[in-house]
């Protein structure tokens with residue numbers, strides 16, 4: 105069993121980004137700038153946003169965090185997005201998800217200027233990504249690709265099963281791994297929590313790579329996978345005792361795996377690193393450097 109260490113990979117990517125930024129700054133350009141919008145006080149979101157702001161500093165970026173109250177209206181949030189879109193000093197913006205019930209998240213995402221949409225959630229970026237064109241790619245999915253690439257895990261020609269069909273993880277990773285560029289060229293089956301159990305097992309038991317993003321602790325058990333599988337655990341579940349675990353029963357399944365991501369320290373770290381890659385791309389696009 106080998107660990108796909110997200111911290112090690114993310115640290116290496118961030119060091120590389122910081123070098124590129126310092127070359128741009130030495131040449132007289134301003135630093136890349138990310139704006140983060142956080143609505144309310146969702147505890148995990150607070151921690152993710154803190155990690156994004158800290159990683160901006162490590163990457164040599166400027167960042168600013170705009171906090172809005174839980175009760176903010178959709179209209180007020182859309183107005184703020186318009187202001188950020190028009191602000192030339194911001195290269196990229198993210199609105200931390202989830203948003204409170206009164207706000208339609210997709211309407212907010214649709215209002216972000218595609219050239220500042222470093223989350224890659226806007227339909228224009230999602231569409232370009234699906235077509236294999238240059239685009240901001242959803243950070244978790246992109247981070248998984250970067251992690252597989254870093255550890256030289258073979259993907260082309262492999263059978264990959266994704267469990268979970270969310271717009272931010274399951275759908276984009278299934279498209280990216282099946283595309284014929286970068287790290288793709290896998291044969292991908294997209295399953296989800298409503299896939300009949302028998303069918304799910306039929307798929308996962310013959311998969312070379314399983315990616316799980318369902319938000320259920322211990323969902324993947326040893327009987328579901330074959331020996332030598334590569335297992336990517338996207339789940340982040342907080343147990344009552346304060347422990348964070350993924351969607352995989354790690355102690356039981358790890359001995360069967362050739363490669364496996366830990367939680368914490370796996371995909372989560374890569375999400376933040378991939379967001380930095382997207383921000384650098386937004387900046388380089390702005391200055392026509394790429």
Ligand SMILES: Nc1nc2c(c(=O)[nH]1)N[C@@H](CN(C=O)c1ccc(C(=O)N[C@@H](CCC(=O)O)C(=O)O)cc1)CN2
Pocket residue numbers: 148151152155198199200201202223243244272340348367368369370371372373375376
């Ligand atoms: N606007 C967005 N909102 C959300 C996204 C996103 O990509 N864009 N993804 C998730 C949350 N997320 C990033 O925002 C995220 C999740 C997890 C981690 C992370 O580093 N996890 C650590 C453990 C976390 C902890 O200790 O609390 C790990 O796995 O090691 C970073 C970012 C939903 N919202």
